[in-house]
Amino acid sequence: MRAFVLHGPGRAAVEDVPPPVAVPGEVVVRVERVGVCGTDVEFFTGEMAYLHQGHSSYPMRLGHEWAGLVAEVGDGVDRAWIGRRVMGDTMIGDGTCRRCRRGHQHVCEHRQEVGIRGGRAGALAERIAVPVTSLHAIPDSVDPVLGALVEPGGNGWRAARAADVGPGDRALVLGPGTIGLLTALFLRAAGAEVHLLGRDEESLAFARGLGFADAWTEPELPDLPFDAVVDASNAAYLPARALALVEPAGRVVYIGLAGSPSLVDTRTLALKDVTAVGVLSASPGLDATIAAYASGAVDPRPLVAATVGLEEVADVLAGRRPAGAGPGPKVHVDPFRRAGPGRTEHD
Numbered sequence: 001m002r003a004f005v006l007h008g009p010g011r012a013a014v015e016d017v018p019p020p021v022a023v024p025g026e027v028v029v030r031v032e033r034v035g036v037c038g039t040d041v042e043f044f045t046g047e048m049a050y051l052h053q054g055h056s057s058y059p060m061r062l063g064h065e066w067a068g069l070v071a072e073v074g075d076g077v078d079r080a081w082i083g084r085r086v087m088g089d090t091m092i093g094d095g096t097c098r099r100c101r102r103g104h105q106h107v108c109e110h111r112q113e114v115g116i117r118g119g120r121a122g123a124l125a126e127r128i129a130v131p132v133t134s135l136h137a138i139p140d141s142v143d144p145v146l147g148a149l150v151e152p153g154g155n156g157w158r159a160a161r162a163a164d165v166g167p168g169d170r171a172l173v174l175g176p177g178t179i180g181l182l183t184a185l186f187l188r189a190a191g192a193e194v195h196l197l198g199r200d201e202e203s204l205a206f207a208r209g210l211g212f213a214d215a216w217t218e219p220e221l222p223d224l225p226f227d228a229v230v231d232a233s234n235a236a237y238l239p240a241r242a243l244a245l246v247e248p249a250g251r252v253v254y255i256g257l258a259g260s261p262s263l264v265d266t267r268t269l270a271l272k273d274v275t276a277v278g279v280l281s282a283s284p285g286l287d288a289t290i291a292a293y294a295s296g297a298v299d300p301r302p303l304v305a306a307t308v309g310l311e312e313v314a315d316v317l318a319g320r321r322p323a324g325a326g327p328g329p330k331v332h333v334d335p336f337r338r339a340g341p342g343r344t345e346h347d
Contacts, residue, residue: 009046065146154282156182
């Protein structure tokens with residue numbers, strides 16, 4: 001089968017590799033769509049911390065935002081899974097440690113992360129093998145595009161849920177990237193008044209096009225009380241800014257990660273009686289996200305700017321926009337698409 005293989009910083013190729021085998025307890029999925037994520041970019045540039053901490057190494061296969069159809073099942077797996085559209089949890093715990101037993105496999109010390117950590121191959125390939133326990137079934141109303149947006153959407157759902165706002169409340173999201181916009185969509189679905197703070201007019205204009213009229217640069221940000229502030233940025237100074245902007249007795253949610261340490265004055269946190277929440281992964285929010293997409297309460301399709309084939313992934317990771325791409329922040333990959341506009345080959 002064909003797969004995108006990353007051999008080192010900036011060194012990648014589409015290669016023919018042995019297809020995965022459905023070992024006991026696992027399934028093989030025919031991949032329909034994969035999202036390209038900022039984490040993938042960090043592996044491409046060599047900046048990803050896991051590379052320097054020994055959790056990941058080259059060569060590797062990226063891709064953790066995916067959807068597809070179950071093609072094979074291993075021993076011990078119900079054959080009813082075959083033919084079902086699914087997505088999968090990125091975080092795969094060891095299943096035996098205290099954290100896993102308490103339902104927190106996404107913070108298991110010995111976890112694998114699909115396409116990221118522990119040698120578990122990702123979905124930038126025609127097929128992927130994953131444990132059946134990581135699967136989440138997708139209803140017919142959730143197409144492959146939405147299916148590949150469940151994983152990032154689960155992060156947005158968790159951030160919005162942690163903000164704990166609703167009708168009559170006002171929330172501010174720092175960073176109008178994919179996760180920030182998904183968070184904003186879920187906050188709006190909860191009934192909150194949503195504001196976004198960004199740096200460039202292009203991303204803010206896109207946010208306004210999604211119906212978020214209150215999208216600001218820092219000099220423009222109005223002096224309003226914000227009941228919750230979500231930091232979905234990668235700017236090291238914004239965690240402290242989030243704390244400064246939130247109302248006393250409000251909530252700050254940290255889901256963005258900066259490349260260098262950020263500082264928060266805990267005296268301010270205590271004196272304002274603020275609740276601070278950190279969000280690592282989508283795992284606890286995947287089913288709720290699927291339900292929101294299926295019902296139409298949240299529709300993130302406009303975030304996808306383009307769909308490319310495996311041969312174009314390296315260009316995307318290098319920061320080059322696909323020809324004809326729309327204004328959204330997300331690029332999807334169809335592993336069966338061949339070079340040439342609109343051409344797709346299937347099994």
